[in-house]
Amino acid sequence: MLIKTRNLIVLTTIVSLFAILGLTRAMAASNLVEIFYLPHPPAEAVVKDIEGIIRKYSRFKVEKYSFEDSRSRKLLSKYNIREHMPVVIFVNGKSEFVIGNKKVIFKNFPKGNTFVPTFEGNWSYQDFESILPAVVRGK
Numbered sequence: 672m673l674i675k676t677r678n679l680i681v682l683t684t685i686v687s688l689f690a691i692l693g694l695t696r697a698m699a700a701s702n703l704v705e706i707f708y709l710p711h712p713p714a715e716a717v718v719k720d721i722e723g724i725i726r727k728y729s730r731f732k733v734e735k736y737s738f739e740d741s742r743s744r745k746l747l748s749k750y751n752i753r754e755h756m757p758v759v760i761f762v763n764g765k766s767e768f769v770i771g772n773k774k775v776i777f778k779n780f781p782k783g784n785t786f787v788p789t790f791e792g793n794w795s796y797q798d799f800e801s802i803l804p805a806v807v808r809g810k
Contacts, residue, residue, distance in 0.1 A: 702731045702806050705761040707752065710737045713787075714757040717780060721760060724800045730807050757790050760799070768802050 704725055708714040718735060725731050736743040750766075752759060759766055760777035767776045777799060779792035 702763055703761075704731050704733045705746070706733065706735045706758065707738055707743065707747070707750075707760075708735065708758045709756075710739055711757070713780070717758050717784065720784075720796060721799060724796060725803070727800075728803050728807060731803070757787075762802065762806055768798075770798050770801055 704721075706718055706721060708718050722733060725733055736746060738747070750761065756779050758779060762777075766778060767774060775794040775798050776792065777794050779790045781792055782795050
């Protein structure tokens, strides 16, 4: 009987540890960054730079969607994206943020990294990185 009780305790402990590890992983990636992009080198370079910034933070999951992939249509509709643009980034469902007293929208190319001037956005990589700590804190 003592062996069965000890085995039950060991089994319960192992199951509990796996549950805690699963919860920790879920908490670690509790924020979602969705990146929609045109699959062309200039936009893909922006995506790569954004992924590099996100890697500095452990609490983000990244999902990428090509505008040209038919599987993205449902999400494009969800976010009401109808216009042509090279990149748009959503962090926990939002693409617009206020940084200081400036409203930024994470769409098109970042300032200073414009392949086509008509697609220059009003944001920078520094703007994007500056919102991530606040998102992690839940603000």
